[in-house]
Amino acid sequence: MDLFDLLFAQQPARQDILKDVILLRRFVVPFQHEILADLVTVIQAAPLRQMVTPGGYTMSVTTVSCGDSGWVSDKNGYRYASLDPLTQKPWPTMPDSFKQLAQQAADVAGFADFKPDTCLINRYQVGARMGLHQDKDEQDFSQPIVSVSLGVTAVFQMGGFVRRDKPLKLPLYHGDVLIWGGESRLRYHGVMPVKAGSHPALGEYRVNLTFRKAW
Ligand code: MD3
Ligand code: FE
Numbered sequence: 569m570d571l572f573d574l575l576f577a578q579q580p581a582r583q584d585i586l587k588d589v590i591l592l593r594r595f596v597v598p599f600q601h602e603i604l605a606d607l608v609t610v611i612q613a614a615p616l617r618q619m620v621t622p623g624g625y626t627m628s629v630t631t632v633s634c635g636d637s638g639w640v641s642d643k644n645g646y647r648y649a650s651l652d653p654l655t656q657k658p659w660p661t662m663p664d665s666f667k668q669l670a671q672q673a674a675d676v677a678g679f680a681d682f683k684p685d686t687c688l689i690n691r692y693q694v695g696a697r698m699g700l701h702q703d704k705d706e707q708d709f710s711q712p713i714v715s716v717s718l719g720v721t722a723v724f725q726m727g728g729f730v731r732r733d734k735p736l737k738l739p740l741y742h743g744d745v746l747i748w749g750g751e752s753r754l755r756y757h758g759v760m761p762v763k764a765g766s767h768p769a770l771g772e773y774r775v776n777l778t779f780r781k782a783w
Contacts, residue, residue, distance in 0.1 A: 582676070585738065586726065588712075588750035590677035594743040596716055599669055604718075604769060606663035607689070607777075610634045613660040614652055616691050622646070628696040635662040635686035637782050639705065646705050648686065648782040662687055669745075670714040670779035677747035679712040684779035692722065692762045692774040700731055700758040703780070711781040712749025718742055718777070719770030720762060727756035742767055 583591040596603060616630040619641040633639055637648040638659040652659050666687055674682035690698075703713060717740040724746070725735035733756065740746065748755065762774050 585736075585746075586752055586755075588752040589726065589746070589748040589755075591738070592673055592676060592745040592747070594741070595673055595676075595745040596669065596718070596743040599665065600718075600743060600769070602665045603669060603716075603777075606665045607775070610660045610663065610689065614655065614657075616689070617654060627698075628692075629698055630691040630693075630696075632659075632689050633686055634660040634666070634689070635684070637686050639686065639688045639782070648705060659686075666777065666779070669716065670777075673714050673716075673745045673747055674712055677712070679747060679749050682712055682714065682779075683781050684714065686780055686782045688778040688780070690776040690778065692720070692759065692776070694764045694772060695761050696759075696774075697761040698759040700725060700727055700735065700756045702754050702756055704754060706780055706782045708781055709753045710749075712747055712753065714779040715746045715748075716777040716779075717744045717746070718775040719767040720765040720772065720774040722762050722774050722776075723760040725756075725758045725760060727758075729754060729756070731756055742770075 581593055585591050614632045616632045618630050619627050621641055622645050637650050640649045670684045671682050719742055721739055721741050724738045724740055727733045727735035766772050
């Protein structure tokens with residue numbers, strides 16, 4: 569083992585960040601070839617695009633979904649829709665590799681029976697960010713959310729239950745999986761502007777896969 573492997577091996581794989589917020593460091597690495605190959609298939613079938621918020625702002629993040637529904641934003645609000653508004657076709661099917669990864673991570677974190685029906689793919693280029701918000705467009709808040717980070721490192725903000733609660737900051741590296749549910753399901757969270765960097769497999773980009781049960 570070289571120094572890099574030792575430094576990594578001596579880092580706990582599982583970290584409890586807050587009650588019902590669990591971080592699995594590098595959990596995806598053993599599955600990354602299959603995940604990245606299936607990501608190619610999904611974004612070939614449905615392109616990444618920038619959504620516009622109900623307030624009229626174009627998001628800095630570029631997104632697409634796969635699964636039974638997809639998260640959409642436009643002047644009428646945020647919601648899950650069964651058809652891609654760009655193509656009027658169903659979203660690409662969620663690859664089995666995606667679903668299995670999300671379910672395994674949820675199991676390890678202690679959330680048995682996670683049934684993700686949608687995966688939101690967010691692509692960040694340098695400077696892209698996501699302001700503090702809650703995920704509350706889903707029907708069942710008893711189901712957790714699983715977030716997979718790929719590529720360039722980003723700093724997450726994890727806040728409380730009102731926007732003004734001071735968030736804690738957490739760097740997320742390629743392959744890290746963050747699971748939150750239970751008491752933490754409605755915490756405010758966001759992503760600081762992504763700094764310039766590069767990753768061997770994803771170039772200058774960060775990609776986040778967010779698995780949810782929307783319906
Ligand atoms: C919840 N995306 O699309 S979840 C989103 O990196 C979104 O693109 C994030 O938030 C992204 O709605 C992935 C981020 C997250 C981080 C920390 C949390 C959610 C959290 C802590 C507590 C609760
Ligand atoms: Fe969110």
